Amino acid sequence: MLLEDLLFKPENSLVVQSRHSRLGAETINGDGFGVGWYGALDEPGVYHSTEPAWNDRNLREISAHAAAGRVFAHIRASTGTDVQQTNCHPFRHGRRLWMHNGAITDFAAVKRDLAMAVDPALYPGIEGSTDSEVFFYLALTFGLEEDPPAAVARAVGLIEETGRRHGVEHPIQMTVATTDGDTTWAFRYSSVGSSRSLFHSTDISTLRLQYPDNPVLHEISDDARLVVSEPLGDLRGAWREVPESSCLVVRGGHEELRGFLPTPARG
Structure with a gap:
């Protein structure tokens, strides 16, 4: 799909959310943005900007021409660190992309x-x-490229152990998405047990039967899946909330939901 089909065209597109987030901790997410996509090369391409997503002419220009089968996009509301390109998600290491919504408390x-x-x-x-x-580099340290759920569980375990050693009651708030270009893993967890919102799309072929006159549903393939912080539209039955303390694995046209809990980092 063209990037603009995800970033600009939906009723509640990511660019709309950057100014008027309905479910986010912050209504306005204007401290930069980033897009990562898999194209002709082994490594994904990334585009980062410190401009608000709604104000970046280059994003609109690029997204109208660039197409990819797997896209990561993130709008940023800083929790205290500087507004600069190197602080914009998604982060990249080799073929791996990583995005985090939330914060490590008292970082x-x-x-x-x-x-x-x-x-x-x-x-x-x-x-x-x-x-x-x-957080990303801790997960890489603990084996993100071999076993993402186990690596993220150990990274979160270390963050919680470290935070509590420093007197932090609830050390982490997170939804995380990571991909190697073939499989996407999305995690929802927080130390307080009330995490940032996370949703995934339902089966496209079923939606086509329910809404035969909706042109958008006929432009994407049966195996298309979207994982989002908040739904891109109000189409009834199109979205399912990812439960608290869980990991969603998306591969091809299939998704699998697993429980997720931190594990001791040195266990």
Whole structure:
């Protein structure tokens, strides 16, 4: 699909959400944005900007011409770190993309301990100053490229252990999405048990039968799946909420829902 079919055209597109988020912690997400997509090369392409998504002419121009079969897009509301390109999601390492919605609580207090837990061989790849990027590199350290659910569980376990050692009652709030270009994993979890919203689309072929006159449903393939922080429209039956403390795995036209809980980082 063209990127604009996801970023601009839907009723509640990501660009609309950047100014008028219905379910986010912040109504306005104007501290930059990023898009990652898989094209002709092994590594995904990324485009980052510190402009608000609604105000970036280049995003509209690129999205009207670039097409891909797998797209990651993120709008940012800073939780305290600088507004700069290296702090914009999605983050990339090799073929892997990563996005995080939420925060590591009192990140300044735990940053050093968490950063020192990153594999020294991976550490030079950290370019920005966000909690989300440190989280990504912790997951890489714990084996994200081999077993994403286990790696994220160990990274979250370490974040919670570290936070509580520093007196933080609820160390993490998160929805996370990561992909290797073939499979996407999306996680919903928080230490307080009330996480950021997360939804996934339902079967497209079923929706076509329910809404035969909706042209959008006839432009995308049967195996299309969307994972979003909030629905892109109000089409009844089109979206299912991802439950609390769970991991959604999307591969091809199939999705699998699993439970998710942190595990001891050194277990």
